[in-house]
Structure formats: C-alpha cells, structure tokens
C-alpha cells in the first residue's frame with residue numbers, strides 16, 4: 001500500500017482525558033492529568049509527531065514571561081500584562097499564571113531543561129518589557145522537546161501521532177463527549193470518546209500569507225492551521241477578542257523574530273533607516289507594532305535590528321543562541337544573504353496576521369481553570385484566551401487544565417453523543433476524496449490567504465472587510481463543492497484549508513463587531529480610529545447560534561490588581577520624540 005493511499009475506515013476508542021495537540025501545552029496537560037490519577041487513561045493526540053511538533057519543535061531561546069521571586073511579583077506581572085493588553089484582561093487567570101509559573105520553571109529545570117543562571121546559581125533574568133523584568137534566557141533551549149518527551153514516556157501517556165482532530169463531539173445537553181480525527185497517512189477515521197477534552201492546538205498561524213511568498217514560511221509552526229479555533233467554534237464554545245490579531249516584527253523574508261528579546265539585553269535595539277531608535281521598548285505589543293508600521297509608512301523604513309555597534313565577542317554570544325537554538329536555519333539564511341551582524345543591521349518586516357493569545361489575546365475563552373464555556377472542554381496555550389502567555393503560559397496553563405480536566409473526568413461518566421454527528425462529519429471529511437476532478441487544496445488555501453492579506457491585514461477598512469467576506473464566501477463554495485483530495489496527505493491539507501476559511505470568517509466577524517480602534521495595529525479600524533472606553537472597554541465573545549456566527553460583549557471582571565489612572569496608558573507612550 002502506498003503511504004498515503006486513502007483507506008475508508010472508522011474505529012472507536014475511549015479514554016478519560018483526551019488532550020489534542022502535543023506541542024507545548026499539550027504534553028504538560030497530559031502529564032499533569034496522568035499524575036493526578038495514574039489509573040486513568042490519558043491520550044495525547046497529535047497531527048505530527050510529539051517528538052518534534054509545535055512552536056518549540058526545534059527549541060526555544062528563552063522564557064519571555066518568567067515571574068521569578070527577587071525580580072518580579074505576580075502583582076507586578078499582572079499589572080504589566082493588563083496595561084500591555086490595553087486593559088481588556090480578566091486578571092484572575094493572569095494572576096494565577098504569575099503565581100504558578102515559578103513552580104513550573106523549577107519543574108522544567110528538574111526535567112533537564114537548562115535556564116541561564118548567574119555565578120550564584122540564581123536565574124539570570126533580563127529586562128525586555130516596558131516596566132518589569134521577566135525574560136529568562138535558555139542558552140541550551142534546543143533540548144526542551146526531548147526533555148518533555150522523556151517525561152511523557154516515563155508517565156506512560158498514550159500518544160497517537162499522525163492523527164488530525166477535525167471536530168468535537170458533544171451531547172444533547174452541550175457537554176463534550178470526545179473528538180473525531182483522521183489519520184494523516186491513511187485517512188482512516190478514529191472516534192475518541194472522552195470524559196474531558198483539552199484543546200492545545202496552538203495559534204491559527206496559517207491565516208495570512210508571509211512576505212517570503214512561501215505558504216509554509218509562517219512565523220507560527222505551520223501545522224497550526226487554526227483547527228482548534230474552528231473545532232471550538234463548531235462545538236459551541238465562545239472565542240474571545242479574535243479581532244486582537246497577532247502581528248509580529250520579523251526578519252524580512254524569514255519566518256522568525258529578529259530577535260530583540262535575545263539581543264536587546266546585550267544592547268541591540270530596533271532602529272529606522274537613519275540608525276535611530278524610535279520606540280522605547282522592544283516588547284511586542286499592538287502599540288509597538290503600530291509604531292513599527294508608522295515608521296515603515298513614514299519613509300524612514302525599512303526597520304532594522306541594530307547590532308553592529310556591539311563588540312565582536314558580544315555578537316558571537318548572541319549568534320550562539322540565535323543560530324543554534326530556536327531557529328537553527330537562521331544562521332544559514334543570513335549566510336545565504338551575505339549578512340554579517342558585525343557590518344549590517346538585520347532588516348525586519350511585519351508578519352502575516354493570525355490568532356494567538358501567546359503573543360496577543362485572541363483565543364478560545366477560558367477562565368482561570370482553563371475551562372471553556374462547554375462543560376468538560378478545556379483549552380490551554382496559544383489558542384486559549386489568557387493574553388501574552390508565551391511558552392511558559394502554555395506549560396503553566398496546560399498544567400492547570402490537565403489537573404482540572406482529570407478532576408472533571410473523575411466525577412463524570414461519558415457523555416452520550418449522536419451517531420448521526422459522526423456520520424455527518426465522515427461525509428464532510430471524505431467529500432473531497434469522492435470527486436473525480438476539481439480544485440486541489442493548496443489552491444483553495446492560497447486563494448483564501450491571499451484574500452486575507454488583501455482585505456484583512458490592518459489597518460482595517462470596513463468596506464474592504466465587507467468585500468473580503470463576500471470573496472471568502474465564494475472560496476467556501478469552491479471548497480465545499482469542488483475541492484479534491486487524491487491521497488491522505490491532500491486530505492489533511494483539504495481539512496486544514498477549511499479550518500483556515502473558518503478562521504478568516506471569524507476574523508472578519510470579530511473585527512467588524514468592535515467599532516473602535518484598540519491594541520495598536522492589531523485592531524486599527526480606519527472608520528473608528530479612536531479608542532472608545534465608554535462603549536468598548538469589554539471583551540467580545542464570538543460564538544455559533546442556530547448555525548450562524550454571532551458576537552456579544554462581555555464585561556471585564558473587576559481588577560484584583562488595581563491600575564492607577566496614570567499607569568493605564570503607559571504602553572501607548574512608545575514613541576521616542578525626535579531630538580530626544
């Protein structure tokens with residue numbers, strides 16, 4: 001049998017807790033669930049291979065948001081993230097993360113993941129954020145995935161690689177009942193009944209097209225095609241603040257950061273084509289991205305990461321991390337371009353758009369126990385709504401989700417689902433394989449993402465969004481009626497293309513709903529150019545009602561860490577005045 005020949009089969013298994021997505025949050029969720037109840041069955045389902053999947057597949061340069069005693073307190077961190085995210089934060093979840101993350105760092109350390117320490121053996125944290133000090137470098141961060149995988153094997157977690165989850169199953173009273181998945185090598189379908197399900201499928205990273213022109217040259221791990229967002233939506237979960245897009249400053253034509261988080265503490269900085277600093281702080285926020293965008297528009301672009309003023313030895317040390325840990329291709333890329341940081345600054349650009357709470361705030365709505373609005377369904381990591389979460393947030397909230405989900409599973413039996421839902425999903429999934437001729441998935445995906453760039457990339461213009469919605473509906477018609485999949489691999493791509501379309505529709509809907517501008521470039525609406533705290537100091541929740549997309553407002557929970565009036569707009573004051 002050819003490796004990706006289509007096999008029309010369906011089987012069913014069951015477990016207590018099903019974790020979908022084996023990148024960062026997923027392994028930790030599975031581990032913690034299993035440790036909570038070693039007798040229970042925990043399944044970790046992954047589209048790729050857990051050994052090398054997700055955003056941290058090759059390693060990570062550091063923890064961007066470590067709250068380490070002696071450097072920062074949970075209160076300071078909660079305040080910083082509240083201000084960085086323009087006030088739209090349910091602080092309880094952020095505060096809980098800030099309280100728990102130090103314990104997780106110690107645990108990761110005990111797994112063999114190495115963090116930078118000073119001569120006294122204390123963690124050596126660096127300042128990158130606007131106010132506080134939270135960045136903990138990982139000079140040996142290439143080992144992170146390996147160390148994590150060892151723990152999964154030790155705890156005897158059942159790992160199902162090469163299974164792409166496509167839809168969640170729910171009972172008539174709205175509880176989660178399991179998930180449906182497809183083998184990416186054979187196209188056989190697998191139904192997994194579960195008492196609780198944890199979604200850890202990462203960001204929606206294949207929404208826009210990257211400037212490099214490569215469809216898979218995205219900032220995010222390219223397997224993260226927004227399936228988690230789409231699945232949560234179709235299962236009736238609410239999604240928060242999707243209009244708060246992820247947009248990052250990247251190396252031009254390369255799918256990685258420049259990276260001021262690594263090089264900044266050594267003295268590097270973001271500069272315009274005159275070599276001048278124009279932003280005070282290199283920590284990624286919507287306002288920082290707006291200043292970046294303004295500089296590009298002003299004729300003072302391109303924007304660069306400037307290192308050439310640094311000593312040779314310092315640059316060598318920076319290269320040791322930047323070229324070896326998180327993106328080992330980076331050195332080769334710069335070499336290919338003939339760029340030596342000693343002589344030339346690194347050209348940067350604005351990334352494609354996506355959804356991601358890890359860097360921004362767009363995610364499936366969760367509370368401080370990682371619970372979504374569907375009973376028994378949890379979400380953690382980049383696809384859950386806790387803002388500016390990053391890798392440590394994925395680990396920490398993955399841990400919270402794992403423990404709470406196992407408690408839920410211990411106290412509930414399996415929920416019943418309707419067999420007709422499985423049959424309907426089987427029809428949807430297999431439809432592209434049953435056509436003789438038609439449009440291949442890569443063309444559907446390319447067209448969707450080109451439209452996303454044409455119509456949805458901020459600044460957001462109402463008229464463009466309305467036209468974009470119409471064009472996307474035409475692509476959807478093509479996808480539903482004419483897309484073909486000639487082997488199992490193409491079927492995976494066809495399913496991903498449908499998730500991307502769902503995410504594009506959600507991006508339009510959420511953006512048109514919030515009639516103001518907020519989060520700098522992330523939600524800059526030319527028709528509503530000002531921030532409107534009177535009407536829009538709230539979350540927006542997007543959901544599905546009677547088969548239709550709807551949005552509603554949700555009040556921001558009262559702060560547990562108060563923010564003084566004069567502190568609220570600290571992140572708005574990023575621009576360095578000319579002559580300063």
Ligand SMILES: Cc1cc2nc3c(=O)[nH]c(=O)nc-3n(C[C@H](O)[C@H](O)[C@H](O)COP(=O)(O)OP(=O)(O)OC[C@H]3O[C@@H](n4cnc5c(N)ncnc54)[C@H](O)[C@@H]3O)c2cc1C
Nearest residue numbers: 021023024025047053054055064165202358381382390391
């Ligand atoms: C280039 C880059 C650099 C970064 N640098 C840093 C840094 O230096 N410091 C820091 O703190 N943070 C950094 N981050 C952020 C951090 O890596 C992420 O926030 C974190 O890893 C997200 O974890 P996650 O589990 O949500 O997603 P991921 O780790 O991406 O895992 C998602 C997993 O879900 C799987 N999946 C997706 N869809 C399906 C499906 N349908 N069925 C089954 N499985 C599926 C994917 O294959 C993947 O394995 C960086 C991110 C990127 C992309």
